[in-house]
Amino acid sequence: MSETDQLARRFEADRPHLRAVAHRMLGSAAEAEDAVQEAWLRLSRSDTSAVANLTGWLTTVVSRVCLDMLRARAARREDGAGLPETPAGEQTHPESEALLADAIGPALLVVLDTLTPGERLAFVLHDLFAVPFPEIAEIAGCSPAAARQLASRARRKVQGREAEEDRVRSRTVVEAFLAASRGGDFAALLALLDPEVVLRADAAAVRFGASELLRGADAVAGTFSGRARHARPALLDGEPGLVWAPGGTPRVAFAFTVAGGRITGIEQIAEPAELGAMAVILLGD
Incomplete structure (x- = not known):
């Protein structure tokens, strides 16, 4: 088996985890698949021989891709309020979206869309996937203390929205x-x-x-x-x-x-x- 085949097999083993991270980060099955595919492209172009924890490395990569996509989404909202989120011709996946709502709860799914990209990143990675704040800080380009504050702000918004819906x-x-x-x-x-x-x-x-x-x-x-x-x-x-x-x-x-x-x-x-x-x-x- 070639080195590329071994890398592909290793990536496929991590794909469900990476898809789960991306889906919760982005709230869209189609965008999550795009983020995971981009992570594979970056992996295939990188020398990972010195990487001790490939799952952690891939989680970092897909999280950075998602963060860029969230920031681009926020910029589109500011530049063109009222424009549709889904590009023309892109298919939605109702079954996947329903599974996501079941996994994290419809109230949480709604409130995640009110968070800033940094807050969403910190909350999803830390509260849903137990990623340590130093690793989140590296992805977000901030200090661990700032990453902790992002997650704390997001948590307050989530809890406040859930309490109001209750x-x-x-x-x-x-x-x-x-x-x-x-x-x-x-x-x-x-x-x-x-x-x-x-x-x-x-x-x-x-x-x-x-x-x-x-x-x-x-x-x-x-x-x-x-x-x-x-x-x-x-x-x-x-x-x-x-x-x-x-x-x-x-x-x-x-x-x-x-x-x-x-x-x-x-x-x-x-x-x-x-x-x-x-x-x-x-x-x-």
Whole structure:
């Protein structure tokens, strides 16, 4: 077997890893294939006899190629806002894009496009592939400290976007719960409640007539079905909830815990001290 054949075989062994790095960096299967092919061309023209870690060397090469492509993409956006990202005639790969969304999550896939090229490079390599910051710094042309800061900024953006999307999903569930409660739609309430949902009420709410503790979707749905006509959507310390606020003054708050699109817990809060300490923003009904 010739030296070129051996190198090609070694490259093919690393191709899935390189494709994964490039796909997450670029978010495009077609562009990822281009980046990997460019890495092969550079490998075939290079003397790698002294390279101890060829996988690491190839990861560095494909990352640099991706960084150049991200920078070129950003420049196109600045020079021609609104122009399509995909050149005319280039085919997309829906199956590959779906696999990428499944691998890293649709929310993360969306937020990656909001990062700068340097932030995306640092976040993908460090947080998704555990590449050390000194190696990332060499690729990005900055210091390790600056590479760490790039990853940190990217992480804050990712976490902030994911948290906001979680709040939007929770608000949708809470508003659907309110509509079902007002309409007495028992089946819709059951669909929104986790089978093991827990409803807790503080002492002041119990004095208003609430049950201190209820467990199970049937019991909780029965409590709310046909009621909550005077409740209003609100943000409770920034999280979606409901309040009873006659005259605009919160008297009872309902704080929700939502997981997997269903309500797993509801806290009924009526103690004046707790309500006073809570940031309550009334929303449109």
